[in-house]
Amino acid sequence: MTRRTAFKMFLKPGFRDEYKKRHDQIWPELADLIKSTGVYDYSIFLDEETNVLFGVQKQDGDLSSQDLGANPIVRKWWKYMADIMETNLDNSPVTIPLEEVFYLD
Numbered sequence: 001m002t003r004r005t006a007f008k009m010f011l012k013p014g015f016r017d018e019y020k021k022r023h024d025q026i027w028p029e030l031a032d033l034i035k036s037t038g039v040y041d042y043s044i045f046l047d048e049e050t051n052v053l054f055g056v057q058k059q060d061g062d063l064s065s066q067d068l069g070a071n072p073i074v075r076k077w078w079k080y081m082a083d084i085m086e087t088n089l090d091n092s093p094v095t096i097p098l099e100e101v102f103y104l105d
Contacts (some may be wrong), residue, residue, distance in 0.1 A: 005064045006098040009044075009053040015084035016046060019053075022081065030073050034065050053085075054098075066095060 011019055023044070034042065038060035045054045057064060068074045069092055078091040086094045 001060070003059045003062075003064075004056065004100065004103070005059060005066070006054065006056040006100065007066060007095050008098060009055065009093045009095050010086035011046065011051040011053055012084050012086065013051055016048065018084055019046070019081075022084075027073070027077065030077055033068065033071060033073055037061065037065070037068065039065050066097075 039057050040060070042057035042065065043055070045056075046052075047054065055065075069078075069090075075091070078087070078093065081087075081093065082091040088094060
């Protein structure tokens with residue numbers, strides 16, 4: 001069963017280009033890990049007025065990229081990104097799940 005999930009995160013002001021650069025160079029082992037959980041068609045958008053990042057992904061299965069926090073690769077990525085994003089104490093990005101209220105297929 002395919003599911004869609006969406007969430008928002010928060011970029012620190014002035015780090016748009018650095019955020020894009022780091023994601024353009026995403027570590028292959030991280031991309032492989034995310035894909036191995038059934039996540040695909042994963043995009044992150046930026047609202048430059050508010051620095052809100054909007055992530056949306058499709059999933060085959062119950063896991064999303066947001067469920068991988070126990071993995072050492074993900075924890076290393078969080079640490080790598082912590083200087084440019086709003087984070088929790090464990091370096092995970094502050095993430096707020098969003099409710100789908102409309103979908104047109």
